[in-house]
Amino acid sequence: MDLIAEGLRKAFELIVSMDREVLGITWLSLKVSGIATLISVGIGISLGMIIALTSFPGKKIVISAINTGMGLPPVVVGLFVTVFLWRNGPFGFLDLLYTPSAMIIAQVIIATPIVMGLSVAALQNLPPKLRLQILSLGATRWQMVWIMIREARLPFMAAVMAGFGGVISEIGASIMVGGNIRGYSRVLTTATVMETGRGNFDVAFALSIILLLLVFSVNYLFTMIQQRERPR
């Protein structure tokens, strides 16, 4: 029990003292997962719209594949990305292994199916004739897309939060492709595992608390956006 108290005290200390290393790690976590989520949302929502709104042969198979992708173990993604990016792999010449960029790539692969799957579900949940109604009001293709997204904004925001949550908290892929290099590719999750392995439980705890605070604040922001503008 006093481990938790120790951890809270240490967390408070680290935050208040603006410990440079901890700040750097936190900022990197936010940056890497933030960019990954942004990219996943871009791909996920646009592809999700195309898949949900058009009909093509094999549509059901594609949607099952996406839903399966939602449950993809991050560590498996990490392994595959590592094999592709390491020196003797097909993309070794890019020199991307053990960089934050590699972490972003792995996290995009993890988050995109989540965002895509939930976006498809969000759109399929709208009334089937809604799109026709919007087009009949004279909307351009983009206006229609925008209105549909707005109509499904609740489940879409949930999709974004799910995508972000999935990658900010993941450790398997990040450690494999990032290498947990100090000051370079070390993020909150990988640092926590490392400190735990060293036996520094108080530091590990502090980092966990900081991670929780970070995730909570971001989700709070998202939820505020999601729930605003609901008329009586």
Added chain:
Amino acid sequence: MRTVMLFRKSPDFALVLFLILISGALSVTPAQQKKSIILATTTSTEDSGLLDVLIPVFERSSGYIVKTISVGSGQALKMGEKGEADVLLSHSPDAERRLVERGFAINRRVVMHNDFVIVGPSADPAGIRNSGSAAEAFSSIARQKALFYSRSDSSGTHALEMKLWQSAGVNPEGEPWYRQTGLGMGQTLNVTAEKKGYTLSDRGTYLSLKRTLGLDTLFEGDPQLLNIYHVMEVNPARWPGVNHTGAKAFADFMVSKEAQKIIRTFGVEKFGSALFFPDAGRKDMERF
């Protein structure tokens, strides 16, 4: 009626997306990728904190960026074998020698050593405090069926531990008093302290946690408990893609006077005694 409506993926949208992707990826990678070295080493080496002191010194003077990947001993050497690292810093002499024999590593040079200690509860139920050798201590533990925690993670520590059991003529596998954590040194020490058992630890990690552990050093000093660190460069003849110039620069640095001095004084202030003993160039260490 799900007929395909007039919705095509606009080319400008794809372009914007592509730009986001590229800029995202590029914004987080520094420009000087070519001047970087991948150093594969073990978690216990990293955990000691020595590299946090040595590497910045090297980076400042050489201009290289060192990417330290710390994994288990087995994985570190494997990375060298696959050409995924440029330089290796490890402490598994047998495995290292095999790697050199097979032509994957060159220029194996001794850097430093630290030692292992056998720690346990101060009450010492197995009575190993006055053992004549490490192997004897281990056989006492087996005979008394005292709780022993093994890392069991193919680390250098684990490799030494198995060697000692062999010398003691004991096979602990399957015995109820023999517990396998599969964890790093720090965590294993914590578990051992919690359960009041025995374990084999490198002095460095033990010292850094000593204050909060409540375990005592019950046996030390046996030559078998020496943990010798070597630096090796991955053979460019086998893997032309490695940054050999950088690797050699780093290896040369590790055996340089400057680095050796840092090694000698590391930890004195914090723990009262040095954690490592510099050995570069010492002929008598070459037998390892």
Added chain:
Amino acid sequence: MSVPEVLLAAEDIRVELGGVAVLELPSFALHESEVLSVVGPNGSGKSTLLLTLACLLRPSAGHISYRGNVLVSHDAVFRFRRRISMVFQEPLLFDTTVYKNVASGLRIRGLSRNETRDRVAKYLKCFHCEHLAQRSARKLSGGESQRISLARAFAVEPEILLLDEPFSALDPPTRHSLMHDLEAMVRETKTTTIMVTHLESEALSMSSRILVLNEGRVVQTGTPSQVMSRPSNQFVARFVGMENILEGRVISRERDGLSVAVSGRVLHSAGDAQPDEIIECCIRPENVTIDNPDAAGAGNTNRFSGTVTHIYSSGPFVKVSLDCGFHLTALVTREAFSDLRLSEGTQVSASFRPSSVHVIRRSKAELERLKS
């Protein structure tokens, strides 16, 4: 009197679903200020027709023209869509305020804030919904929602208004009220309208023309009275409620009608045909009067004695099946029914005016087929 301009025309339209043709329309024309109703059984292709005409559904063959210009390019279709408005069976309102819903078509077109405000206020008033402006569209009743959907459609002041059974999901009183308001609006704005509806609907009263569809094809088009009283084939006859369709052979032509032999009896009808021609005589059940067997006729030359075979309840009416040598269905009020003390097996006298007997002649194609 000038011929009103053809606003919308369609040629050689063919819509396929899974290889099967669900709509075949060789030609179609919609004139300015026309109110056209499209009726037909379920699955006859009414909605398909509407969506095709609105250019929301691309046909497998054929093209649509607006004011003489063929709509082929994406641009042309888009500009056309900006001139029309559509209302569906479900209100399909957006998850926001009523005001924003009605304004949506205007926002899409980029109208100024002020003009939007004026128009929204105007059309909310036309549909008696001003008090709902700031309400969430999700919190409206069925009738209120459809009103808003209509207001939204009218707010863009379309040249053509399309409605797909807009009132089927509402209860009768709501339906009447909405129908009344819609009719007033259409009449006032003189908006060209196409409406898919049901025969029983009062919407027919505001229609200038009806199109009857069956299995993807137009089987008759004409004014409401033409379609309702002078169906051109058996299907339409049955569809408009002429339940009695009797096959007979023309005996002779008279001054104002025909004598037809039907199952051994002689029947007098209106219309014209050749002697010996096989025709169908169609009579509405409402036009068949039932009397006591010995009641005297009032100059009716179609009087047959028969037996009641079956009695059905039909809302405020009672349907009576008779056997007069041929099968006849009559529709009587409950009062008349009880007055006559009818029951199965009762002998009655059934009569109907010759003018209420509509004659359907076999088409040339059918005759050719029968000859061979």
